[in-house]
Each structure stands twice: as structure tokens, then as C-alpha cells.
Amino acid sequence: MSDAWVSSVRKLFPALARTFNDCPAVFLDGPAGTQVPEVVIQAISRYLRESNANLGGTFFTSCETVEWMRAAHQAVADFLGTDDPDTVAFGPNMTTLNFALSRAIARTWRKGDEIIVTRLEHDSNFTPWITAAREQGARVRYVDIHVEDCTLDLECLRSLLSDRTRLIAVGCASNATGTRNPIEAICQSAREVGALSVVDAVHFAPHERIDVRRFGCDFLLCSAYKFFGPHLGILWGRRQHLENITPYKLRPAPHALPGRWMTGTQSHEAIAGAKAAVDYLATLGGATLSCPEKDLSLSSADRRTALDAAFERIQSYESQLIWQMIDGLKSMPHVKLWGITDRARASERLPTVAVTLACLKPIEAARRLAAQGFCVWHGNYYALPLTERLGLEPDGMLRIGVVHYNTSEEVDRFLTAVEQLS
Numbered sequence: 301m302s303d304a305w306v307s308s309v310r311k312l313f314p315a316l317a318r319t320f321n322d323c324p325a326v327f328l329d330g331p332a333g334t335q336v337p338e339v340v341i342q343a344i345s346r347y348l349r350e351s352n353a354n355l356g357g358t359f360f361t362s363c364e365t366v367e368w369m370r371a372a373h374q375a376v377a378d379f380l381g382t383d384d385p386d387t388v389a390f391g392p393n394m395t396t397l398n399f400a401l402s403r404a405i406a407r408t409w410r411k412g413d414e415i416i417v418t419r420l421e422h423d424s425n426f427t428p429w430i431t432a433a434r435e436q437g438a439r440v441r442y443v444d445i446h447v448e449d450c451t452l453d454l455e456c457l458r459s460l461l462s463d464r465t466r467l468i469a470v471g472c473a474s475n476a477t478g479t480r481n482p483i484e485a486i487c488q489s490a491r492e493v494g495a496l497s498v499v500d501a502v503h504f505a506p507h508e509r510i511d512v513r514r515f516g517c518d519f520l521l522c523s524a525y526k527f528f529g530p531h532l533g534i535l536w537g538r539r540q541h542l543e544n545i546t547p548y549k550l551r552p553a554p555h556a557l558p559g560r561w562m563t564g565t566q567s568h569e570a571i572a573g574a575k576a577a578v579d580y581l582a583t584l585g586g587a588t589l590s591c592p593e594k595d596l597s598l599s600s601a602d603r604r605t606a607l608d609a610a611f612e613r614i615q616s617y618e619s620q621l622i623w624q625m626i627d628g629l630k631s632m633p634h635v636k637l638w639g640i641t642d643r644a645r646a647s648e649r650l651p652t653v654a655v656t657l658a659c660l661k662p663i664e665a666a667r668r669l670a671a672q673g674f675c676v677w678h679g680n681y682y683a684l685p686l687t688e689r690l691g692l693e694p695d696g697m698l699r700i701g702v703v704h705y706n707t708s709e710e711v712d713r714f715l716t717a718v719e720q721l722s
């Protein structure tokens with residue numbers, strides 16, 4: 301990936317031109333939400349300007365809204381690797397969708413049933429399941445981690461599986477340390493004991509290609525605002541589960557797919573924006589859009605091929621940046637890195653790192669960096685099961701996330717700023 305390519309990409313994101321305190325803004329806060337390209341902003345405003353309406357009316361804006369929604373279901377289906385756009389549901393955010401899903405699935409559990417959650421989760425794929433299990437009298441089993449590299453203890457996971465296991469809730473990757481989990485193997489283990497697998501792909505989505513068929517999961521959740529789109533949650537499930545499990549529904553609401561798992565009026569503008577975010581990513585893989593915000597000419601097959609190419613590019617570019625970051629941080633005696641820091645294990649991590657500093661609490665370091673225009677997070681960012689396990693509450697860690705619009709020069713500037721915190 302050339303510097304020219306990154307500069308051309310950066311021009312598509314209006315926020316990347318911002319400055320703060322006379323310093324160029326450096327957005328290393330992608331794990332908490334990425335910036336959005338102009339095409340996404342245009343899609344949202346175009347929907348609101350031209351077609352704003354509710355679904356189900358006989359008049360033109362309502363009919364156009366149906367078309368916008370249909371195009372978005374298809375684009376997101378392509379993004380997730382499913383042929384069935386009706387199995388994609390939208391909602392306010394991943395957490396709300398997962399509370400709805402967990403409550404609905406839990407109605408099928410009985411006393412003696414068991415579910416498995418891991419200590420590497422964001423709390424949104426942890427607490428909803430624990431709460432639902434408690435309400436049903438099901439038992440919760442916990443997969444521990446290896447503290448030294450913040451990876452899942454897969455032996456522990458294997459030892460917890462049995463014919464009593466009803467469900468495994470697991471993330472593709474940690475939003476704190478960037479640890480990438482062997483998701484296909486975990487979903488396979490779930491299948492072998494007849495358990496459902498619910499995968500949190502929120503942190504994974506901007507970095508690598510999601511493919512629900514390859515993952516072999518039963519449900520997958522993500523959020524468009526982490527992959528260059530607006531604030532919106534996404535749920536995918538296998539058709540048979542979405543049809544057979546009963547969601548909490550109002551009587552007049554659609555009980556058939558794709559509306560079955562969507563509650564209340566949706567943010568149509570955000571859904572339009574999510575489609576534009578997927579198409580933006582497709583352009584990184586060579587797709588050309590005749591009308592970026594509401595393109596109907598990009599076939600599903602072309603979009604998928606372009607997304608494959610885009611994520612190959614993204615992955616190789618981000619990998620260079622994150623190892624530049626890790627190597628730089630590793631050389632500083634006042635910095636402790638949590639998670640995988642060995643280049644030989646690059647395939648086991650995503651471009652997100654968490655550190656603690658000998659001299660400063662994470663919040664104080666984040667404040668000082670913020671004064672120079674660096675956007676980085678402090679605390680637990682809701683990866684509370686992990687920070688509790690590491691004994692890092694209440695201060696947590698400083699988290700630095702790289703996405704494809706960051707540059708090597710930004711990483712250098714950031715490293716210099718961290719050096720000066722010693």
C-alpha cells in the first residue's frame with residue numbers, strides 16, 4: 301500500500317483534516333468508533349432530503365424507503381458473507397440487539413442447561429447472556445485467559461463443553477488487546493456438542509473480512525460505526541434460527557424476515573449510511589460506483605469480490621502500522637504492553653494495542669495526549685471481564701487502535717509523544 305494510496309483515502313474523510321490546539325488530529329480511537337467518509341455522509345443526508353418516510357405506505361417516499369432498505373440488506377449481507385439478505389437485521393446498536401437475542405434464546409433454556417462466556421469479551425457479549433441465564437436458572441461457565449499474552453485458554457474452553465452446553469458467546473477479537481480468537485474452531489466445537497455460537501464481530505469488522513459461512517457461527521453481531529458507517533447495530537443469524545426462535549414483538553409489527561428481529565421504527569438514514577460504508581470499503585478493493593450513495597448497479601458478486609480485495613489490502617497495510625507501533629512501544633522502558641507482542645504471532649492479533657505506563661494513570665496519559673490532538677481511549681472500554689481478570693480495575697489501560705486511514709507518520713508522532721510521557 302503506497303503513501304499516495306493512503307493520502308487519497310484520507311481525502312475522502314472530512315474529519316481527518318481537523319486540527320486541535322494547532323496540532324493535526326490523529327484518530328487512534330477506531331476501536332471506539334471510526335471516522336466516516338464523505339459518501340456515507342452524503343447517503344445519510346440524501347435519504348433524509350429525498351426519501352424520508354416510514355415503511356409500508358402507498359406513497360412514493362415510503363416506496364423509496366423500501367428500496368433503500370432492500371439495497372442495504374443486500375450490501376450488508378455481502379459484507380457478512382451470506383447469500384440471504386433477509387437474515388440481516390438492523391437495530392440501534394449491538395448491545396441492544398444482543399439483549400433482545402439473549403432474552404429470546406434464553407426462553408428455550410431449562411434448569412441444568414449451561415452456557416459459556418469468555419473473559420476476553422466486551423461486556424455486551426457477556427452480561428446479556430449471564431443475566432438471561434440467571435433468569436432461567438441456567439448455569440454460566442467461564443473461559444479463562446492466559447494472562448501473559450491475553451489469549452483465550454482453549455483447554456479451559458474444551459473442558460467446559462458437554463451435552464449440557466446450550467450456547468457459546470465469543471468475540472472474534474478483543475477490543476482491548478486486539479487478540480484474535482480462533483473463531484472457526486470455537487464454532488466447530490460448539491456444533492460438536494449441539495450448542496449455538498454467538499459471535500461478536502464488532503472489533504473485527506473494520507480490519508478483516510467477515511464470512512459467516514466460513515466462521516460456521518449461528519449468530520453474529522457487529523456495529524456499522526466501527527467500520528466507517530453511522531451508529532447502527534447489525535445482527536445476522538441462520539435463517540432456521542431466526543424463524544424458529546420467537547423474538548419479543550408488537551402485534552402489528554412484521555413477524556416474518558427480514559423485519560422479524562427489528563423492533564420499532566429503524567434509523568433508516570443510518571441504514572442507508574451503513575450500505576454506503578460497505579460500498580466505500582468495496583471501492584478500496586477496486587469497485588467503481590456509478591452513484592455511491594444509492595448505487596444499484598454494483599452486483600452482489602462484484603461487491604463481494606471487491607470486499608475480498610479491500611480487506612487483503614487493509615490487513616497488509618494495518619499490519620505494517622501496528623508492528624511499527626508495537627516495536628516502538630516495546631522499546632520504551634516506561635511502557636508495558638498487554639497482549640501479543642511477538643511478530644511471529646502476527647496472525648493472532650488485530651491492530652489494537654493496550655498499554656499501561658509506569659509513570660501515569662491511563663486517564664492522565666490520555667489527557668496529555670489529547671492536548672496534542674491524539675485521540676486514544678483510557679479505562680476498560682467495557683472490556684470489563686478482561687480488565688477485572690488482569691487486576692487492572694479501576695484505571696484500566698490506554699488503548700491505541702489503528703485503521704487503514706492512519707499513517708506511518710502519525711504512528712511516529714504518537715511514539716514521540718508517548719516517549720515524552722516518561
Ligand SMILES: Cc1ncc(COP(=O)(O)O)c(C=O)c1O
Nearest residue numbers: 393394395422424475502503523
Ligand atoms: C468488541 C465490542 N463488542 C460490542 C460492542 C458494543 O457495541 P455497541 O456500541 O454497538 O453496542 C463494542 C463497542 O465498543 C465492542 O468494541
